[in-house]
Each structure stands twice: as C-alpha cells, then as structure tokens.
C-alpha cells in the first residue's frame with residue numbers, strides 16, 4: 069500500500085515535470101476582470117501578443133467584469149486549474165479589495181502565484197467636452213456646489229477609477245453619487261453621451277479621447293505632467309497638494325502552478341516588456357514598461373504585500389465598504 073502510494077507520488081511528480089517541460093503546448097487564456105476595450109483590456113491585449121510570441125503559443129484575453137474586478141480575480145484565484153493555461157491580469161485594485169470588501173472570497177497573497185509587474189499607468193480627470201467647468205479648480209468648485217446632482221462614473225468598488233474618485237472626494241470633503249460600470253470602456257460611452265458627469269480614468273483609455281478632442285481633460289494624477297499631454301496640469305498644481313495615484317498592473321497564475329511554469333512565464337513577460345512594439349504603444353498611451361527586475365515573481369509579491377499595507381488605513385479612514 070505504502071509502496072503503491074510512493075510510486076503514485078513519483079509518477080505524479082514526473083507528469084508535472086513533463087508538463088512543465090512541454091509548457092506551453094496549447095492556447096493560454098488571460099482573464100481581465102473588466103470590460104473589453106477598457107484600460108486593463110488594452111494592457112492585457114498588448115502583453116498577450118508579445119508574451120505569446122516569446123512563448124511560441126497564442127495567448128487570448130477573456131473579459132470577466134463586475135464588482136470592481138473581484139469577480140474576475142475570484143475566477144482565477146478559486147476556479148482555475150494551476151496548470152499555467154489560465155492567468156490573471158489585474159491592477160492596484162487587487163491590493164485595495166481586501167480592505168474594501170467585507171466578504172471577499174479570495175486572498176490575493178495565498179490564492180495566487182505572482183509572475184511579475186507590468187506597468188504603472190497615470191490617470192486623468194475627464195468630462196464630456198462641453199461640461200461647464202474650464203479647469204480642475206472650477207471642476208472642484210462645480211462639484212462642491214452641485215453635489216446633489218453631479219454623478220461620478222467608475223468601474224465598481226475597488227476599481228482604479230473608484231479609488232481615484234474616493235481620494236478626490238476625501239480631499240474635497242464632498243461626496244457625490246457614483247455610477248458603477250463593468251469597466252471604464254462602457255463608463256466612457258456614458259461620459260461622452262452625457263449620461264454621467266465625470267470620471268478619473270487611466271491614460272491607457274483616455275488618451276485617444278483626449279487627443280481626439282472628444283472629452284475635456286482637467287488634470288493628471290501624477291506628480292509631474294505627462295509628455296503625451298503637456299498642456300494638462302497635475303491635480304497637485306491645481307490646488308489639491310500631494311494628490312497622486314497611479315495604477316500598477318501585474319500578472320498572476322493560480323496558487324500551486326509549478327515553479328518551472330511560473331519561471332517560463334516571467335521570462336516571457338520580461339521579453340514582452342522589451343518588445344519595441346509594446347514600448348512604443350505604451351509611450352503613446354502615457355505609460356512605460358516597468359524595469360526588467362520588477363517583472364519578476366519576487367518583485368510583484370513584495371509590491372502586493374506593501375500595497376495592501378499602504379491602502380488599508382487610507383480606506384479605513386474613508387470608511388468605504390462593500391459586501
């Protein structure tokens with residue numbers, strides 16, 4: 069009996085090693101926990117193409133939006149096989165969800181294996197182009213004066229757009245009605261259509277709309293102005309001193325994915341982030357790949373830990389919770 073068990077273990081270990089050696093032998097799916105066509109989707113599709121090239125396999129993106137991204141994260145953290153064929157691409161929201169959600173059904177540090185960081189994306193405050201406020205100061209004054217009727221679009225509690233809005237409302241000491249979407253792609257449609265008033269969204273989504281004159285950009289959320297939109301001031305310059313938020317992204321596999329597979333994926337991620345096509349597209353969208361040493365499991369693991377610790381007291385102070 070014991071012998072048979074031992075033999076079984078040896079065979080299982082051999083099978084895992086063999087599958088890690090052959091990996092990847094079929095299409096890999098990256099789950100994006102937000103709607104198609106939005107900022108996370110844009111980053112994921114670029115990364116999928118280049119990582120796929122490096123791995124010699126097709127990588128596809130599947131959108132699983134809802135509940136600020138927590139539905140899609142749970143899908144990978146709790147529902148996916150740890151075989152390297154289902155991955156998760158998520159952002160800063162994975163570090164705020166543990167503080168925001170009372171009944172989160174996953175632990176991002178225990179249920180996922182980090183692969184590496186990808187990029188850190190600036191955000192922008194935008195409205196439809198004929199909104200009655202000409203700059204960020206006026207926008208803040210308008211929101212304060214009309215707080216009962218102004219609406220703010222976001223991608224649900226825990227999304228980057230939610231986090232940025234929460235920081236603004238805390239800084240302004242004014243709350244407005246928030247309207248949640250499955251991602252900022254559908255939210256953008258409603259901002260353009262005037263169904264909802266304003267939004268803070270990533271440059272990976274807003275740059276084409278700003279450049280095309282379709283929306284009004286009030287301020288960027290970085291310390292410095294952006295090369296891609298030098299005329300747009302920072303929020304800090306516009307009167308809210310110290311206001312800063314950027315959206316880091318990472319890629320994960322389900323917990324238990326064999327280390328040789330994680331290592332292959334990390335190498336492919338590093339290769340993708342050196343790909344001139346990604347570097348150029350990221351630059352057009354106001355961002356850049358992280359340095360190579362951050363596109364590693366250790367760097368993402370450490371970053372997630374420190375971000376969870378950083379956001380917990382800020383969220384507690386804001387007093388925002390979801391179930």
Ligand code: ASP
Nearest residue numbers: 102106108228229251252
């Ligand atoms: N990243 C989300 C999206 O792709 C939006 C957000 O987090 O605010 O739609």
